[in-house]
Amino acid sequence: MTSGATRKSYDGVVACLPVTIPYRRYSTNSAHWWIGRALHELTKRAGLRPKDIDGLAVSSFTVGPDTAVGLTQHFGLSPRWLDHIPFGGASGIIALRRAARAVQAGDAHIVACVAADTNHVDSFRKTLSTFSRFAQDAVYPYGSGGANASFALITKHYMNTYGAKREDFAKLCIAQRDNALSIPHAMMKRKLTLDEYMSARPIADPIHLFDCVMPCAGAEALLVCREDTARSFNLPAVRILSTIERHNAFATDPMQVRGGWALDAGELWSMAGLTPEDVDFVQTYDDYPVISVMQLEDLGFCAKGEGPDFVRSHTFTNDGTFPHNTSGGQLSVGQAGAAGGFLGLVEAMRQLTSQPLGSQVPDANSCLVSGFGMINYDRGLSSCAAILARVA
């Protein structure tokens, strides 16, 4: 599948200015409002005028009927580089890697990457029923359980195949909740016990309440620019060592047990010049804990099928071994639509620049962030990952 050509490095390009507009369970505001708050926060904190932003990447499910083009007029921007990336949980890293290339090639100077979604009382149901043509034709009419039902089938099959137990998923969820306790805007910041996890009400067997993210409204954003540009604005920044992206990998697997990471992880590590042992923390995309376990396997932290054992041998807390989803992930903070695809990335930038919202991972110098998105029919189609490092 690989072309044989080596990927060019991202030398000289950085990500900076992680922005989070605190989440709300429901919002009467539109997605435009949330995107506007994020852009305002970016410009205000960087000391930029809106016209200084000459690149824009937008990710949102609920901004319709607008696309990124309409938003330029809405917000009075005149970018010379524009992208619309409504790829759900893969939005953040894909926005980052495209923006980085644009900056590197000189097509844009400062790119604002923004993800935001609103959550009206009935918008979740509407999003589910019209998510994709295959969802409309071949999933939603079957019990209308949404992503919960689809991931229940994937989780059940993974448990049957590799012997994972609910307790293993509980461990990840509980550790993430511990990490979220110090995050001010987390939707759920009460300690989660094993007993509460195990006895939570079933949603779609084996998925129970605490395996599910809480849909909410919110926004995440960041800037991509040259390292010297960031320095001139006095913004702490992180370096991009390597990235990968893949869609519809392993299409003939009858059931999803792996994502595109398994195809591209080798290149990811070799481009970064690191091995899985070298990174100090990991942010996986945690729409459901089984997907986090798959990422740990496919990205090389353990072999396929060894995920359950790997989970049993680490704490995953910020102060323990293998810090993972260090702000609590979507399972604790909430899932603000496409902003969920930015959550791990923005948090990783904060850790690597020693500006955490919650607790700091000790000696955090490099990390892996991965994304996953778009359950079009029976599986998530998009996978991506990036390795980031502190600017020395």
Place this chain on the structure above:
Amino acid sequence: MTQPLVRPKRKNPLQRTRLPLSPQGVRSRTAHGLTAAAAEGRFALQVCLDCDAVVYPPRDACPSCLSARIPFRDVDPSGTLIAETTVQTSTDPYFRERTPWRVGTVKLDAGPVVVAHLHGDAVEGARVRLELKLDKSGSAVAIALPEKDTPNMADDPHLREMTCDPKFRRVLVTDGRTPVGQAMAQAFSDTGAAIVFVGLADAWKPFPGLDGLRKVERVEIVPLDMTDTESVTEQAEQNGARIDIVVNTAEHVRSGGIVDRHGLTVAREEMDVRYLGLMRLAQAFGPILRFRGADGVNSAAAFVNLLSVHALMNWPTYGSYSATEAACLSAAQCMRAELRPGGVKVLNVFFGPLETEWFQTVPPPKVAPATLANAVVRALRQGTEDAFVGDVAEDIRQRLAVNPKALEREMAS
């Protein structure tokens, strides 16, 4: 093991009637290829004519070779249920009041993976066979059944949502004077219908078969004259709220064409009995059926039209008759749209010439009334929407699909 259905008690008149809801019925145009197959009880998926790949979900190009030549074809419905879940929380109001609801992933031997509804006897890891059914929205869905039939399997609550099984339901056969009406009464009685109302106009007029009809278990003869609006309305007021399946057996068969016929008397009678009769029935019973589409185990389920297959292509020997049947077919399509909000199916059963006196001069093959009646019961149990009974009906269906113009010419000879 499916729990056998318990005969429902008499309805408490003080209890609120549960209103019908539908699962989402919106489909892409291509996906309605599944609906076409489900309507006839076939299992068909897209098959690539260039690379033989079997394709699901429905697409507009083959995902193996990008060919656009991917028509729906009957394929092997067997496979393995590789994972199952029970949906406890649904965002859709229809499923919300029906949870827990089991769904699963079936790997078909033919290739693709199908997310499907699960019959209670289909278990994870086991072999299953898929069927396409029309759900309450009228669109096609797949349901996984156990590989081999199991006891009482038609009573499974998920499956019964997608069929119109007459068991414990109450049926109205509109005209008991004809051999078809009498055969219908017998067939519904045999299949476990709770009561079979059989309509009779001018009951004082004797006719062959009356004694036999009276002896059929659970048959209740009621006054009903399909040419009299007042009579039809009165019957609906009397029994409409406890009728779940209406089978219109009113018939009017006369030979003769359009040009070579003198006057309009016969045509007018034909239209009065068949087309206007159907409208009288639809207006009197339709609204009650639609309201009662989710009214428990014996909810309103179906309206059955018996149509000459010549509704689809005129047979000049019976030219005016064919035209009247075509009018009824068109009305039935309208009724489908109007009854769909109640989840009530309109079943059209197309038959070739019958083994009755009105087709005396027609050579065989002909359809015996009992054969027609059994086909109606079978179609209701399967939940199909179009059925073809007899060799002539099947022959015309196939020729129509290949070349309607050729069929038109050939019907004249």
